[in-house]
Amino acid sequence: MTKTRKHETKQRLIDAGWVMLLEHGYHALGIQALLDATNTPKGSFYHHFKDKEDFALQVVDEYMGAVHAGLQACLGDQGMPPLTRIRNFFEATLESYQSEGYLGCLLGGLGQELSAASDVFRAKISWCFAEIGRQISVCLQEARARGDIPASIDPERAAELLVDCWEGAALRSRLRASPAPLTAMLDFYFQSVLRPDSPVSVGA
């Protein structure tokens, strides 16, 4: 996943915050621990970020930027059939989870922790999931137009369902420090959902 380069100190804080938020969540993240871990004076932090919430939201933007880049690289790969592109995106995501030690999805983690406490985070994370679903649904539309999946499939509903099931499997992968729940979920989805009598058919 690629990252747009920001001011060096800012980027260092965001990179460290990404890992710390993924491991410990929002409330357990101490700004002082972040400053210590990155050898950054407090003034620098507040030069780049208004407060902890602003910082975490910018980490989410960075995370979502990486998700976007992954979506673009995989879903935009016109040499592959659309269903393969979608699966490739999730396989690539699984690889990045693996490289992080199976800490799951930052959007799912912050969404769980903060959605009741903060309307700002709730709206932000909801938007992220909706946007991922939207891009996948475009690819499913293409699969439907090519006849790779039945005309009866509702691409929006099928895409939403995939994102939701992925997030549950990501939690279980985090708890078990294992890729198995994610692989099982993808196998299930791609073999089950995209059939003529699928429950995500139009008008079902």
Added chain:
Amino acid sequence: MTKTRKHETKQRLIDAGWVMLLEHGYHALGIQALLDATNTPKGSFYHHFKDKEDFALQVVDEYMGAVHAGLQACLGDQGMPPLTRIRNFFEATLESYQSEGYLGCLLGGLGQELSAASDVFRAKISWCFAEIGRQISVCLQEARARGDIPASIDPERAAELLVDCWEGAALRSRLRASPAPLTAMLDFYFQSVLRPDSPVSVGA
């Protein structure tokens, strides 16, 4: 869901903690806020609980007790076919989410927040999910023995998958304050997974 009655003060603290943990998670829960909300002196809290971790673990026990009671009431209802019993359990769980204002699942919330920070919570929550999966798999075995689902289905894998997808849909339900993701997931599962060529078949 039924609850075993404990000492009155202890029960009051656990009941309030249940809602507070569901809303705000572990780190955002202040013991002082809990004492204020329940009009309890600090000494009483430490009479009943060793510390905040002990308290949260006992809330999880209480939550899991309610899940157990729900599993027993629904899965043990021999007047219903086994697949209906499983669906009834999740429909009852959905109703309890609704009555709480769609705050999702406490096990999923604490699992996300604490699994990297605390081996105690990770083990506890993993055990809870495995136990729920185990009870559902017993019911799926019964469905298989009756011929309600194909003999090729692996009940353990199919049960694990159901629990995982449910948790993802519960997160989305929390974010959207809506039952729709949960209902969509259940429809999908019950119409898709339990077929002869299901990807959770034995040896798949």
